[in-house]
Amino acid sequence: MEYIESVHNDQIKTAIKLQTKKYQTKSGSYFLEGPHLIEEAVKAGVALKQLFITENHQDDHIVKQFYDQSIMISDQVANHLAATETNQGMFAIAPIPDVSLPAQLTGGWLLLDAVQDPGNVGTMIRTADAAGFAGVIIGVGTAWPFNPKVVRAMQGSQFHLRLVQAPMADAIKQLQAEQAPVYGTLVNDAAVDYRTIQPTATFGLIIGNEGAGMDPALSSQTTANLVIPIPGHAESLNAAIAAGILMFHFVA
Template identity: 35%
Template sequence: MEIMSPQNARVKEWAGLLEKKHRDKGGKYIIEGVHLVQEALLAEADVDILAYDIDKGMPAELNCLLQSVPGMETIAVSPPVIAKCSSTNTPQPVFAVVRKPRENAEAALDKPGSLVVVLDGVQDPGNVGTIIRSADAAGADGVILGRGSADLYNPKTIRSTMGSMFHLPIVEADLAEILPQARQRGVLLVSTSLQGVDSCYSHDFRSGSQWLVIGSEGRGISPETAAQVNKSIIIPMKGRAESLNAAMAATILLFEAMRQRGD
């Protein structure tokens, strides 16, 4: 099948997925570029449509994966269609429409010895995507996005994950509900604070399930979330920087937890 006009009704629907209201309504999102599409296919994400630049042809990296995705529609489109559905100034030659997964927090709540990252109002899409990527690299069991955090399916967030969003469970949840449930099940909720007594290097990440609560870049965690936290630890710094951004702080904690757990 081919679609050449950017005014085509289907193209307008795809382009609409660049906006959150249309992603929420349709339960779908858009990913751009060979690498992200390849990661989605390899992870068996629910890819609905794969569109590629008719002038450049189907990328070789994707050809071998097409047969393994039953029900996926492949469509050749014109460069103007590609441009209309892209969030960047230099559009990639391929994009895909993907159905949102139905993730819930039960797996993270029930898994013994889990390591989970909880984001409380982390608004920068780049930081959210980087944290997901670090969580993937460190072998975490999941990421929970509290209300007020950047949308997982924002194109900037997606690009920052570099495909890691397909490798581990990511759940959007109300922290006022899920954190008390976690505590009731014996999860230790840990956050960072300049007033923390223990350093992240003396804290024991090996005991039981631990959720690392990361707050917004400007305000930290909310008072409501802070009331649920069991322990605050500090990331030691020798220089004159006042603090680290959310992604850097989360990455340090994740890799120290990985080192201690011997993963």
């Protein structure tokens, strides 16, 4: 097994570059950190392109499975690759999955319209995964899901559901062609209390930008616009909290 002890090694430099969307798109790869996430990837059948391990991980079953892709690294290199204070001794380069709009959308779909905060996007994807959604549509202006901060917050949910990058309008059109309801979230007079909506097998749920909310232009294309009545004094809910409450309403 190859051994890298210098942070100036080209393969290490390449791994570091995989934090940026530009290089991720170019190479079709992104970066995973920690045995737990890498284990989730392997369980989901992801073919790791490269595996970096520190010496204490050399007998792990994942290393046996991906021996040809494995490279041993020094602790210094591991610290250099780690985003966190204490490195977990295992890193991988994984292929970015196909993010194109599938020909058919079945099940629950979360549509993210210009949700900017990477932590929010990751938490919403994790929540959609927990709620049993089929996938998440990443609209224009929404944080790229393979951004390291999103990856950290997703906690492996990218291996459980489908991530799709598509304009909101395209995804809405596709769901409507399948006779599925699409629910917007816009606070206006026509908005209906989410608790009155009966869940269906296939549907779309749009969550908008943290500050500005959903693009009002989309509201003419939705089946209904939902609102969470706020009995208290806070002006609004955090976008990820609102998304969580709505998604779990759709859990049968």
